[in-house]
Amino acid sequence: MEKVRLGRTNLYVNQLGWGGIPIQRVSEDEAVSVIQAVVDMGVDLLDTARGYTNSESRIGLALQTTDREVVLSSKSLVRTDRIEDEVRISLREMKAKKIYLYHLHNISRPEDYEKVMGPGGAYEGLMRMRDEGRIDFIGITSHSLDVLKRAVEDDHFDVIMACYSFLEPDADRKVFPLARAKDIGMISMKPFSGGVIEEPGPALRFVLAQPDIIPIPGSETLEKARANWEIFTQDHFLTRRDQSYIEALRRELDHQFCRRCDYCQPCPEKISIQHMMGLRYIVRRFGRSAEELDWFHSLIEKARNCTECGDCLKRCPYQLPIPEQIRKNLAWYDGLVKQG
Numbered sequence: 001m002e003k004v005r006l007g008r009t010n011l012y013v014n015q016l017g018w019g020g021i022p023i024q025r026v027s028e029d030e031a032v033s034v035i036q037a038v039v040d041m042g043v044d045l046l047d048t049a050r051g052y053t054n055s056e057s058r059i060g061l062a063l064q065t066t067d068r069e070v071v072l073s074s075k076s077l078v079r080t081d082r083i084e085d086e087v088r089i090s091l092r093e094m095k096a097k098k099i100y101l102y103h104l105h106n107i108s109r110p111e112d113y114e115k116v117m118g119p120g121g122a123y124e125g126l127m128r129m130r131d132e133g134r135i136d137f138i139g140i141t142s143h144s145l146d147v148l149k150r151a152v153e154d155d156h157f158d159v160i161m162a163c164y165s166f167l168e169p170d171a172d173r174k175v176f177p178l179a180r181a182k183d184i185g186m187i188s189m190k191p192f193s194g195g196v197i198e199e200p201g202p203a204l205r206f207v208l209a210q211p212d213i214i215p216i217p218g219s220e221t222l223e224k225a226r227a228n229w230e231i232f233t234q235d236h237f238l239t240r241r242d243q244s245y246i247e248a249l250r251r252e253l254d255h256q257f258c259r260r261c262d263y264c265q266p267c268p269e270k271i272s273i274q275h276m277m278g279l280r281y282i283v284r285r286f287g288r289s290a291e292e293l294d295w296f297h298s299l300i301e302k303a304r305n306c307t308e309c310g311d312c313l314k315r316c317p318y319q320l321p322i323p324e325q326i327r328k329n330l331a332w333y334d335g336l337v338k339q340g
Helices: 028-041 055-063 083-093 110-117 122-131 145-154 176-181 200-208 222-233 240-253 273-277 279-292 294-303 311-315 322-339
Strands: 045-047 071-076 099-104 135-142 159-163 185-189 213-215
Touching: 028 045, 028 055, 028 222, 055 083, 071 083, 071 135, 083 099, 083 122, 099 122, 099 159, 110 122, 110 145, 122 135, 135 145, 135 185, 145 159, 145 176, 176 185, 200 213, 200 222, 200 240, 273 279, 273 294, 273 322, 279 294, 279 322, 294 322, 311 322
Parallel strands: 045 071, 071 099, 099 135, 135 159, 159 185, 185 213
Antiparallel strands: none
């Protein structure tokens, strides 16, 4: 099977990668079995993050049982040079001597970009980790195409990770051509748009049709992992059925799906609107482990302060019913908690 070159990293991997979010919501034994199976199938880029609770440690356990070489990718939300400590923890958790790709995680506001790139910022910390041989390449992930565009233009990163799916296709117009021109590797996160797209075939074929972009769908069951791999091994052309499904879902979600552009911000109550709009998918992907995350608790509590002032409605380019959706998602979550 022909490998794909990940930009100027000169790493060659199969075009289908794997993401570590879903394995948080199953038992350790199940998670390890899935990772082992994924690697045995031929997936050789595994992505995770410090923020994904037990994901790194489960990857570490699984990789102790195989001699296959994989490209490890992780990331951290720390914005200062203390990210060095995060790298060391990642190495320990994954039982690795080196992590090939380490990303600044979710740099989605201009002020975050300024902080991580400034004196004492996380980028300086990752450069030191690279100089020490603990990581090989530095990447950046973002839900903001404007931030990614700037990161590519500044040319400090070897790899970028962008949301890219048939519901969120704009990276192909705004960012990917610039990255190609600078030979920066491209990874597609959320090829299923955070779980909104339920049919894996159209979703993966849409991304895989781009021969130099690597999607990293997660899977917590062997059934899902095998289904994704089977799609990857087949033709990557969209079928007529795929196109009909894509058009129908786009119409259905046109005034419901949050594209995470953050044009609605800032919120007077400091609510992370994009996360509250996608609350059901966050819970679905993280499972009960979401309740262990400090940022998740903060997200819920701030959302309870929504005054429905309407500021976000004026700014949303897609005319989404933001306050109404936040209210409905909170009611849904509270009902879920009551059920235990």
